[in-house]
Amino acid sequence: MKKGVEPAILKGTRDFLPADMAQRNEVLAKIKNTFEKFGYQQIETPILSYAETILGKEKENSQKMAYSFKDYGERDIALPFDLTMPFSRFVAANWRDLPIPFKRFQIQRVWRAERPQRGRLREFYQCDVDIIGSNELVCEAEIAKLITQVFDELKIKDIKIRVNSRKLLNEILTGFGVEKDNLIPAIRLIDKLDKIDNTAVVEGLKKLGIKNAAEIIGVLKTDKDNQATLKQLEAYDTTDLQEFLRLSREFGVDETRLVLDPGLARGLDYYTGIIFEVVSSDESLGTICAGGRYDDLSAMFSSKEFSGIGVSFGFERIMLFMQENGLIADGKPSSRVLITVFDEGSLDGSIKIYKSLLKASVPAEIYLDETNLSKQFKYADKKNIPFVVVQGPDELRDNEVIVRRMSNGNQKKIPASQLASYIAGYYEAN
């Protein structure tokens, strides 16, 4: 067994076994179907990318996050760490051919050179939806509806969509005299309000030279209901938030799931309007979906302006939550029928049976090695195949087959010609 090369994989990456893939595909299909139900169209963008299209001009944060290297032509290459940058490049390059407002979804792997932790990998899938080319708050409300719809489809019940307006947050902070250069650091601190102690945040803000730190917290910190929160903010312009809530109501979004949180900030600096952050009942998992409105998505690539809004669903965290909470049924069969090979002399007959099922479009497979029936049944059991067909010398002589139903062990001898319709009958009944 021991050979020279360890069968090791990079930290923060994983192997997916057939059982894993069955689960993942099932969940992915639900997410995808919901996106399509709302009229979003799928795109894909290249993995291998010029570093500057991934990292932008000011590299600081993203440079640390992204995997990058040089190719044989000494070009700087990087792997995407999210789907927003690739999308913004895509829009700048292809907007002439897109229906505007453009509603796209994109489900691809991304890479981050981070330290892995629970729910934090170096290679993982994101499921992004964005609407570009419209400034209307109806977009925000539709996205809110989409978020609740996706988690409903996945049977993840106790989600909370935390909502805030970045514009409002900026207005409040500027009102308190926070310098422009300190806005982002201040927002990063405020974002931690629910995580760390109030006083720690106040201390941090004071270090940034913000005097009325405690007072700011007084305005931003809330655990009351949405109406109370709006009241607390009455000195400021909350018309966007109110209109968003009204439209969400029109869309039928369950309002108890929408939580106005004036302290919510989101680290990324490109958000400019309403922002979202979705957490499950397992808050230690972190955010399972997040996003918001940004102005001028493609500013880096084009003078054409595209305002937009989008959210990203964290597929790996969603999977983790569903697995840990028993929301995924496992054991998807690989096919409906396993045709056993009784002995060397019966292989031709088994292939003939297989052909008849193939012709009738019944998913089936032949056991591909020479062994006893016991092993072949075990194989069917392991692959969750519901029916096993045996044709021994006796059946072959009479042109019959034995069909065994694995779930209850019942078996029946039928003419070989009736096998396909016999199997199909079980599925039509449902």
Add this chain to the structure above:
RNA sequence: GCGAAUGUAGCUCAGUCGGUUAGAGCGUCUGGUUGUGGUCCAGAAGGCCGUGGGUUCAAGUCCCAUCAUUCGCCCCA
């Protein structure tokens, strides 16, 4: 990049005060059953006790280093 905890069979873990041949459950394989899985019974295989060094008559156990994993910080899905 910083801090903490943990590394024993494929997996989950036990292993007392340092003491003789390192254990269990699950999984795997074989047989009971030469025409039948899942259940049951019997048996077997599987270990550089993460790696390297040190202390000791003696180390899975103590010390140091290193690597890996997990958690927290940073950042974030």
